[in-house]
Amino acid sequence: MKKNKMFTFCFIKWLFAICFILSFIVINDTNISAEEAEIDTSLFKYEENEDGTITITGYNGTDETVVIPSEIDGKNVSIIGEKSFYENMNIKYLTVSDGINIIDTYAFRLCENLESVILPESLSFINSLAFAGCYDLKSIKFPNTLESIGLDSFSFCTKLEKIDLPILNSLCPRAFEFCSNLKEVNCKDGLKMINLRMFSGCIKLEKVIIPDSVKIIEGYIGEITENPNTVIYANSNSYARKYANQKGIKFSCLNFHDWDNGTITLEPTVKSNGKKLFVCTACKLQKTQEISKLVLPQSGDQIIDPSTNNTYHVTNSTITNGTVKFIKTTIINSTISIPDTININGVKFRVTSVAKDAFKNNRKIKKITIGKNIKSIGSNAFSGCKNLKTIIVKSKQIQSVGKNAFKGIYKNAKIKIPKKKMKLYKSIFNKKGQKKSVKLVK
Template sequence: MRFHFSCTRNPHTEREVYTMRTPRLRLLSALLAVALFFTLLPVSALAEGSTHTGTNHTSSRSLDENSKDDQGLTYTLNADHTATVANYDNHTPDGVIDIPDTVTKDNIDYTVTAIGNNAFESLNVSSVFIPATVTSIGPFAFRFCKFLATVTFAEDSQLKSIGLGAFYGTEQAYPRFKEIKIPDSVETIGNAAFRYCQNLERIALPSALQTLSNVTFYGCTALSEVTFPASLETIQVGAFGYCRNLSEVELPASLKTIQSYVFGGCSDLKTVSYDGSLEQWNHITANNDVLGYSCPSLVTDDYTAQFILVENDLPDHFPKTVTITKYTGTESTVILPSTISSWPVTKIGEAAFQDNTTITSVTIPASVTEIGKLTAPTVEGYTFDGWYADAAHTTEFDFSTPITGDTTIYAKWTANDYYVSFFTEHGDPPTSQNVKYNGTATDPGKLSEEGYTFGGWYADENRTIEFDFTQPIKSNTPVYAKWTAKDYEVSFVTEHSDAPTSQNVPYNGTATYPGELTADGYTFIGWYTDDTYDTKFDFTKPITGDTKVYAKWEKNAPVLPDTYALNVSGAFVYVDGVDVTAPAGDTTLQLEKDASVRLVADPDRMPSGMVFDRWTILNGALNADDAEKFETGRTLEEFAFTMPAEPLSIEATPRMQEEEGSDTVSVIAGVTLGTAATALVAWQAYDLGMSLYQEHWLPADFVMPKTRAELALLLWNTAGRPAPAAQPAFTDITDPDTAQAAQWAVETGLMTPKSADRFKPEKSVTRWKAVRSWKRVTNQNT
């Protein structure tokens, strides 16, 4: 922590550092300066607020035969294709200079890398843009540019050096800029580079800078803010001389050398802060008088000291004394320095050791002639009893006694008494103990209480940290007894889902609500105290014994499916305009209610020699509107409907094909007209008979199989899914259940294989065969 104290300055000393003029001489000088100013001032320079920033920067310019560009800048062209701004003919009306990145002459491009010596000295320049390509600014490049209000560097500037007196001014002719943002790439700044830049108010030194050269900012009377980089190692002579508006600076610990009069003539300087120790400060300043007649307060990591100017008759000589106003170090035995920045320490301030908690003794150097009545330091756990002249604390120190040599004074302390108090929720607490600071408390032993187990003494109310009776007592200390009550089991019983884990609950504790359960087909109602679900369980009620908690459920109402099965045989199937027909066999799919379905009879799926006759609903029912259309359109080869909210099975029923045009021969699949007619009648009779049979003699939930796979599964499921004698061996069946059903049906003689390893599960079967085989399984002989 740093403490800043105001500077105490002797106003009489200012007579010794200012050159005094007679009133007549001062008036004459002022009139001459005004006359000179208005004689040389161009009209453009009166624009006080010029703010050119380079936003209209021209990156390349062409040169004439004299190597001059259209602004009046003349360049020195180098063999390595670089160019240096050599001079300026002063003809730009507004004084705005935009240095390009490149220049071109005789079709050869040159990169502008430097601004030459004295290039713009004393000329009419109000603003200048310096491109990223420029790496150096030569000595005196902008010296005496009294109209220069803006200097802009490109954001990606590669500038490395600013030369001697580059922006040098005088008391009359100096740049007008208030701030200049030096690129962080700059590594060197020459002597007096910004000397007498009297309008400059703030500066941030570049991060690459290691040495701040002689008198760099000398005479910058408006400068009030300086930012130093962590890279800075050296500040040379007079770098901030006569910066009269500078009141506070913060110097980095990276400094290795600070030379003489760095802050000489800084009449308003009140605080110099240094991010290091006083010993380091004395080392880097050596015997240099870095302050001149300035008398700030010096603040380091461990000391704060006030410089006080001593009157004398010697010219350019500013002797001082030093008062130590604060010690902020951490040493317990303190040896005060006899000098700071080569000046003698003559006084110890009254608050020098106030609030310090570590000091046990202080050695005062012989240079000290005055000691304020020292404020008592503060040390945790002790009461300050005064300053003594001996280590045994027998003789009090007399601050009125003159100091004639190095002197050590000793602080006397008395340890404070603190109470150690014992707290318990059960039984009687032990008597509190009175313990000296850094002493230890006595363990009062174990306590006992019926129904509880004593768990020891703890340092916190939550009983998480055991109290250590060997640790020093430093303040009033509470100690807490820990008790463990008997645990009881709270178990959860449920008929559905998994029961929550049982809980061990201390006596008079409460069970934790385990949350709601979920189970398919049921709704969780809550937790109850009994298996008849009469009383809800109260989870805020204390547990006094083993407890069972019961989950109550209600069975959910059946939920209608979101989709329904559609089975179509002998036809193309289109759903919402998309062809979803199976490549072989029946088309079976799940559809949402009201899905748009269109059926088109497929001639290729009709038995040989037969054609489409009509649509037959084998299972389920159409919606009312579709059922009415079905009655009139069932013989059409195309039929459309919306999916009902139930399973539906439709068949494109065939009939025998009739040949037209021959009155002598009618051949249908190689038979005579009479045979065909007979076959047609037989087919119609067969179809009618099967429909009546299914309607009147088969179970209501009977679904007519269409393929050999469906028939095998029907027979196997009807028989109770018996295991076949041998493992299924058909390579064209992938479904495990279908494979077992086919194997069993073949073994029982109900069905025959197509080959040794092929069953042809997708082949269609007749309704007659399906019914006959089913009746055999159900022992209804055909």
């Protein structure tokens, strides 16, 4: 029993010792990391300004990652001075601490290996040629506090592909001159003017987004970028659109389009959808809209043929064997034809009958042609057509003619019928109201 107690005591003591050692290692390692994270301000050269702040004038380090401190020897750093990092070939990743207000002329010029820059919200001015010739600079985010980007400040930053411009008070010409891979410029809403000469020599510039707030645009982008495919993106009612139209620059609507009423390019039918083409009146962009299939009229429906304004009654509603009855016409002509077929929503319907009273008392008609699919003619169909002199019957399928169908037509009218149907049609057409002087002829 005593042996077990002794073993337990030793085990706990041994475990405590191990935990103590591990905690010492962790604490010691944490202290080392904290010391490594501190900025070595001794590497920076500086001078004191009249207001008691500091201007950095040089750097003696060789690190790839550089954090410019906000304070040295208890004094605030406000300016990164002229040529302070000029031709530094070591620096790749730059962070400018909060509190710094100005990056001065030539500050990072020809830092050829500089890839990324993080700027503070305190920054107000980037002066001329500050980052010129930083060939490897791929990305930079401008703070909202920035007021001015100086002349040639980012010229020849040949790996920059996109920039977002904040609301600036001053935009110097050639600020991004010869950024040969720059493809997109996005101007923040609130910016009032833009000088497109900023992008002189940006031969791959494709897209410039300009908000409604911009009311002044200087420079002709086509001559400046030498890229005829540069497109200004803005709202259709913006100043930027007017500018693009005046200068003949390609334009595209930014948030919405002003579509016209559209043109039907493919009529819909009951068998297939149609298509309608819309064109934006602002940027000429086109879009196609599908038009739903049409509905096949049902038996009993009354329809109007849009090509003739004749009215028909659907007697059989099928896609392959549809039929209609001729009801009436609004045509005021001396010559009228009852067609073989009509097209309804892309489906062909055979005209198989003439309704009663269809042409009753039509005194304008002189000649009528009856289509080849007619099987019946209703009563009083041509009654009172006193000037109707010629009736041409193409149909060989007529089975019935209604009472008084031809009553009151011209006394010497002639009804021309198919030669092979003469015997049958004499009996069908006989005594339908016409005078005896009306003749059936071949």
